[in-house]
Amino acid sequence: MRSAEERQELGAGYPSFVDGIPESDWPHLRLDGEDQRLIRSKRGEHNRLGFAVQLTVLRFLGRFQTDLERIPEDLVLRVGEQLGIPDPLAKISLYGKNGDTVRTHAREIRQEYGWSPFAEGEPKLVAWLEDRLKYTTDGPKAMTLQALVWLREHRVLLPSYSTLRDLVVLCRSRAEDAVSKDLVAKLTQQQVGITDWLMEVPASERTSRLDRLRRGVGTPSWANFEKALSRADEVRGLGFADVDVSSIPERKLTQLADHALTERVPRLKEQSGKRAAVLAAIKRLETSALDDAIDMLDKLISECFIVRPKRWADKALVDAYPKFAPDGTLTAQALLAVLELVAEYVDHDTGEVTDPYTDTDTMRAALETVADRDTLVRAAKNLLEYMPAQGSDTDEARRAKALERFRDVRKLVPVLVERVRFGATSAGRAALTALHALPHLLDREDLRPDDIDTTLLKGSWDRLVRGGPEQSEGTVNLPAYALCVLETFHRQLCKREIFVHGCSRWGDLRARLLSGEIWEQARPGLLNSLNLPEDPTTYLDRVSGKLHDSLMRVASRLPEGAHITSGDLTLPKTRPPRTSNLSRLVEKMLPRVELPQVVLEVLGRTGGIAAFTTRNGNPPPYAEFELSVAAVMVGYGCNIGLEAVASDEKEALGHDHLVRISRDYFRPEVIEACTTLMLGAESATLATMQLNGERLASVDGLHFAIPTPHPGLRIAPEGSSEFTWVTVLTEQAIQLSGRMVSGRPSAALEALNTFTTYRDQLDASGARQPEAIVAEAGTHEDLVFGLLALSGYSYQPTPQQVVDARLWRVDKSADYGPLQNATRRHIDLSQIADHWEDILRVIGSIHHGAVSAHDALRILTRNGKPTMLGSAIASFGRIAKTCHLLRLYDNPDYRSGIEAQSRLHKERSDLARRICHGIDGPFPDYYPGLENRLGILGLLLNAVVLFNTIYIQKIIEKLRAQGQDIPHNELRELSRLMYSHINMRGRFHFEMPTETMFAIPDLEPDAN
Template sequence: MLGAEERQEVSAGYPSFVHGIRESDWPHLRLGEEDMRLIQGKRGEHNRLGMGVQLTVLRFLGRFQTDMERIPEDLVLRVGEQLGISDPLAKISVYGENGDTVRNHAREIRQEHGWTSFAEGETQLVAWLEERLKYSTDGPKAMTLQAVVWLREQRVLLPTHSTLRDVVTHCRAGVEDAMFKALVSKMSLRQVGIIDWLMEVPADKRTSRLDSLRRDVGEPSWDNFAKALSRADEIRALGFVDVDVSSIPDRKLAQLADHALTERVPRLREQTGRRAAVLAAIKRLETSALDDAIDMLDKLITERFIAKPKRWADKALVDAYPKFAPDGTLTAQALLAVLESVAESVDHDSGEITDPVTDTSTIRAVLETIAERNTLVLAAKNLLEYMPARDSDTHEARRAKALERFQDVQTLVPVLIDRVRFGASPAGRTALAALHALPPLLDREDVQLDDIDTTLVKGSWKPLVEGDPEQSDGAVNVPAYALCVVETFHRHLCKREIFVQGCARWGNLLARLLSGEVWAQEKPSLLTSLDLPEFPSTYLDLAASSLHADLAAVASRMPEGAQLTHNNGDLALPKGRPPRASSLSRQVQKMLPRVELPQVVLDVLSRTGAIAAFTTRNGNPSPYPEFELSVAAVMVGYGCNIGLEAVANDEKDALKLDRLTSISREYFRPDVIEACTTAMLGAETDALNTLHLDGERLASVDGHSFVIPTPQTGLHIAPEGNSEVTWLTMLTEQAIQLSGRMVSGQPSAALEALNTLTTYRDLTSVRDSRHPEAIVAEAGTHEDLVFGLLTLSGYSYQPTSDQTNDPRLWRIDKSADYGPLQGATRRQIDVSQIAAHWEDILRVIGSIHHGAVSAHDALRILTRNGQPTHLGSAIASVGRIAKTRHLLRLYDNPEYRSGIEAQSRLHKERSDLARRICHGIDGPFPNYYPGLENRLGVLGLVLNTVALFNTVYIQKIVEKMRAQGKDISQSDLRQLSRMMYSHINMRGRFHFEPPTDTMFEIPDLEPDPS
């Protein structure tokens, strides 16, 4: 029976012997030469054994265990075996009887290896915690584990879990209290009064004034857009715009604001720091409310002026098709007949070429064989009526339909100019000036070309703006010009070449890059963390020599006559082929235990100890009996998308609907899901190590796209008028989902990986198997830039050959001879451009790493009108170096190529498994709802449990096969999929019961009939 302290240690993941020692940890615990020297000086085998055990315990726990009876027998036996001591269990009992000897040995080990007591190291720990807590948003549990890492690194003996937790809690409370006081001190008495007034509930209302401010205004409409602007104005009018909170780290401020914006106001009023939290919320709302309004503007312009007119135009074209299709056929036949008649004729026997017949009578006769002249003329005229003009584009019909929305433009433009403060980069200034000049023109009937900016009137806008038949020469079609200006303005706004002052998402991206004193202060630590030099010469010399060496090495191994490139100069990369199902795969599938999905979930939660991650918000274990059954039911209900009602059972307390609903709200938090993932990842890594299948820190990123019929605020609207979201997941080489995030539209998966990894990299002292070093994902557009951003951020970007858009090789050394690769490497990288922009390159990468801008925003900063800026070209040049080296390895190294393709294939198999598990709704989700991200996060956990369950039982099956004489190669093992699911029942009425040792028996090996 575990004591209270041990239960807390297990729940918190604190070093303990409760679950024994993992096999993968034993190599690190083995006694070394220095240990042996210390041990051999002791008299008696029991003293030598005790000293060895104490050294091993210290290495594993980070503290001494003076009660020898609480040390696992396995540890004593292994130490005894290493020391050549017989009957170690008896001798350790003798050793433990003399407490003075045990304590003296512990003191000697401390002195010899430089360990200090916790009492001596507590002051330094507190200072470290206070400094880290100023910036970190981690909870008590995460900070306690980070403190464990720090204490081990500093060789300070760990205290009990409760002692360390109390120190962390006390430091956290002190730092938070100091932050609260700092924020409140920035306000005047009047502003403090406004804060208290916001939390009050008026007598005639049911909600507080703060509640009304934090609610959005509803679905996109022109009236609601005006209300959204009024909400933003109301928030700014509270009088907190000039309150400077820049001394508080952004992450801490965001966490405090999130708390105030989600916590119920009655509870918020009772909490310490409530005024500081409401201030943080107001500062957040000052920007987010305006962002929300511009989000709505973006959706309205896209839907009303682009998507809906396009649907109208497409429908009109489809409706008119029967009217012009026959005329198109007739006109095409006539044209082909004429072209054949005027073509040169060649006598195949003599080779004589006869000039074509071009006289009018002959051509007329040819045409009459198709149809009469008047019929052909009418057909051509009818066809031209429905087709765009020759110098037009495919948008003409849609833009012509958009003119019906001119009344909306007349309403919108004055509101934009009067109520929103816009700014612009050089690329967007012309469009912004045209927008500001538009209101006086909207009601005029005599607008001339000299009154407008004709540089904006391009493509199909030109005939629409200048070709109004009812106007005199030089007159302008005002509705068409107004729509042209609004569409151009919107395009620049989406690129942030026009930005909104006072916004975060729609604000000036360049202004968010680290600069001035902030950059000077942060630069040294960021460069150290990113392993980038301050000056470019060292970096470029190493890059040039590495690229030259790779090109020369691959060229030397090229066989004669090998096809290196396609006609366009792209490298001819070998195409990956999925491996065929081996006999081992078929046999393993037969031997995997037949189970139901709840059994899989319960087995993994119990096996990994992941159930301990499901704590209360205060970090305490759950008080519910049979808690693991409730957690498993919620995971199955949400993971299968069938809801909690389908898994509830009123006959069992742990499965009652009220219990499941409460647990789903209180325990399935993002931090809990992450902690549970960590436990599963550790268990999966151990199992793969046992099978000797551990590899590089490789991760892939891919997404599931959802189309939501009703346009939602904050989501990208597709041309069809639907909202688009993508659930992007990062999958480790161990088949465990590392992260999942709902994003608008279909962004670059590689850049999303950089955003995700930047978040994890915030804890630079904790770099474990959760932190991949290589990324497999699609780059999207601007592939070279993506390569550059990931490479400079310290990651190896490794897309598959199918994910590579532009497989061209580059060189730095113009004079080098690369033999067979000479023609393929004719493009040269200008390293002087990289050197000239090095400081700005560091600033961009540092800003991404610091969290000042996202990788997607950085891409917007580095491009203009679809092309890289000068700075973007410099980063793209860095990317071309990395890409060329990657392409060479793809071409030349089959093992490297197969590893990348296997990871990409693993993600696709996982997507198939996700569709099989999440069967509650076929097709797209009918609507976006708050909490959909958490549902998909739970689906990720269920997928992790299936992958881990399969790995564990594959390991058992392989061990059984080998014990029965089956020869299994590592290459066959690597081809086994951990996403098999034919043995798991995922439908029906589920039954939940704790797993037993005999529940999943492995059958004997059957001969493979093939």
């Protein structure tokens, strides 16, 4: 039986001998020549063996094992074999009898190899933890593993797991208390009273004031937009705008604010840090309330002045098609007849070109072969009536239709100018100035070109504003000009060339970078946390030396006489994975089930039903609640609607009841909590099967399209996408997060934001923190490599995801043999060093949480090209990218591991298409809350993965019990995304699962 400490070490990934030493670690534990020299200095084979065993134990565990009987026999045998010592087990038993010798050898090893006792290294570790905990929201388990890495890197002997964990918990508790005290100390007595007042429930109401403020104002409408602005004004009116919380890291504020904005207020009132949490929530609402209002403005402008008018214009064009199509044909035929007459004549024998000669009579005769003159004139005029004028654009019809909404513009513009404080960059200043001038022009009856900004009249706006059919010469069409200003303003707002003061998402991106005194105070802790130095010289020498070594190693392995003249490194094709006998056998033995049975069993095994609480945190007051949850998941996940899964035979499956359950219990925080439970169960099962591998994670998206003839949503084929449900998959094939974005985003940039956001969720689940990212970079590939490498992540796109496969060098004078021509591009380290201070500020701001990786990329680029600072980060990225390309070329195992993780997303998309098959209840066009529907689909996918993992484990155990040899490599390649055994169509039956619902069939006699 394993002790409690051993179980904790195993679950946390702490180095121990509980499951022996993995085969992959043995090459790193071999004794080199210097080790052998030191070992030979000991007298007696038992002393030499014992010394070598202690050295090997230290390298694997990071500490000495005082009880030699707990050292695996396999380790002793392998060390004895390296030293050529016969009967090593007997010799190690003799060595262990002399405790003084064991302790003396341990001291000698520690001194010889530069290890220090934990007591000496503890103060430095505590200082590092305190710096790290100032900025991170990582949980105790994640921080314990990070502390373990720090100790090994600094050669400090590891303590027991419980000692290190307790130290981390203590430091974390101190850090949280310090943040709460710092925040509350910034408040006056009056402000403290307001925080308490917000948590009170007025006598005439059922909810607290904080509850009311943290709720939104409803669906987008012009009336709700003004309510959203009033909500933002109410938050600012609380009087906390002058409270400066800039000294508190953004992540800490975000964690506290999330807690206050989601926790039940009665429960929040009982907690010690309640005032700090409420203050963080108010500071969040000061920006997010206004962000919510501008989000609504963005949707309203898009819908009312762009989407709907385009729909109307397209419909009008389709309706008018029968009226102008014949005239178009007639006009085209007439034009072709004329062109044929005026064509040059070329003598094919002599090559002589003769100019055409056509008189009026001939021309008239040719036209009359098509139609008479009056008919052609009428056809041409009719065609011009429906076609855009020369010099116009395809938006003219849509813009003309938008003029019908001028009444909404007249109401909206004064509200924007009077109630929202906008700012602008130089590129957006003209549009903002025109917007501010617009209220004074709306009451004018006769506008002249001198009264407006004519530089905004691009494309068809010029004709609509100055050349309308009812316009007298020298006047301006006021509705058209107002719409032109509003459309230009909206376009610049979306680009953030116009921004909103006091906003987060819609604010000035550049102003959010850490600067001034705040940066100077945060710099030491951030750099220590990121392992980035103040002076880049040694750091850049180290990374450039790594690049040099990689180039020399790969060059030395190329065939003699081979030379790569192109700059692109052509990677060898990876052999596609083949379905193994084990995979076919497991798929055959998986129990045949229906999708509701999968959901109910997973909910029962994980306790996932406990995540579905009321908004007040209470358990649901319904009988057979599991059936209701499963029905909602199947109905929405399969895209067949609730009608298809409802039944009048059971109250839990009644249609109205299911609608109520879907509305009240499938909230984002509930889906996230249930995902955490599934992720924990998946990690525990894989650990039991010894299948926790590389700390890889992949970012990709399930793409959706809205077909033109139908308003319903469908999973899109390759190459088309209206919007994307971006997901992050752990190596366990469990979806960690989901987020809706328009189009096809750069997946790699989602990684930095996602992993910092979901660290607590990973830690709570027991899953390991990802260290490497497999995703597409999109545009600015080198910049993405640089941002991720400097942030401490290993960016590992597949060969197919790499856009630019050129190799780079740092050392101009180095001779890389066959790679000499391929590495002719040079990385200028001085450019990186010159911008190092600003590079640190950008990376520190991302790590601090002041800006997202997406916003940082926008700051580092202008008009699609990197700025000088962006070029410096891209140069650093080329070092990381070249090393990655070389490893892809040189290491097949590295490449196959990355491609296997990437394949998970494809397999998961195939499973999603299989599940989301319904056509009677399609997802509608985008509406607020559609993310929850897709979140349910993600939850359903996670349930299938976990169900498969649980039963694959049972099958493997049964096969081994029957004497089958299961190769570990085949076990690792088993897909947990199989679905042929699950029925996902037809009329579903829901019933509570039993303990022994699904049995594993016996192995057939001829199975191999």
